[in-house]
């Protein structure tokens with residue numbers, strides 16, 4: 001583990017570190033997927049190993065499950081947990097109402113199931129994820145492999161009536177083959193450029209039978225924790241309308257990064 005991080009990793013790391021404040025011993029914690037969530041899992045692992053934090057983690061992907069086990073977090077399934085105290089995850093975009101686009105890492109189905117089964121969802125992000133209007137990031141939808149081409153036609157048809165600026169649909173690939181999710185499904189990325197009405201979009205997409213779940217998270221996220229390369233972290237909680245600014249001293253590697261050094 002490097003003790004010096006790039007500006008973007010510093011931003012992700014300080015957001016993840018601050019989000020650990022929401023986690024207490026005895027909690028069941030949803031563990032997100034992606035590069036920002038990976039920092040969170042590492043920070044929590046450190047607290048488990050060195051400070052006796054006792055949590056049970058519910059991962060949102062096979063990747064996160066492996067990382068969580070590797071860092072010493074007690075991993076359980078969502079069915080074992082039934083309900084979670086908090087889920088902490090990254091996002092591809094968030095707007096002022098904390099509506100999100102997720103699924104850039106192909107895990108939004110499990111992420112949405114886990115976040116919805118939690119008392120609180122905390123998003124950790126760098127400042128580049130903030131948008132005025134969702135949609136510049138392609139919206140992922142997870143679809144059944146069965147009849148995927150027909151589902152694509154139905155998606156294209158549905159988009160005709162939507163307030164968007166682009167309507168291209170692409171099958172997500174992993175090299176020469178389609179990307180396959182942990183649930184064995186395909187992902188279509190919808191290149192919409194601007195989503196005028198995310199709520200309507202989410203409902204319309206989920207009505208198509210072959211669509212398993214779309215990557216819009218609406219009324220799910222409670223708090224956003226935004227890290228900056230300077231070490232500043234902005235916390236906004238929409239459940240109580242509070243905002244807070246925290247500053248980590250990123251010059252002092254001993255203080256901030258040493259925990260993570262091998």
Ligand SMILES: O=C(CO)[C@H](O)[C@H](O)COP(=O)(O)O
Nearest residue numbers: 034035036090103104105107
């Ligand atoms: O939704 C996700 C994975 O499905 C991620 O949270 C999202 O893609 C953000 O990833 P990163 O933290 O690497 O920017």
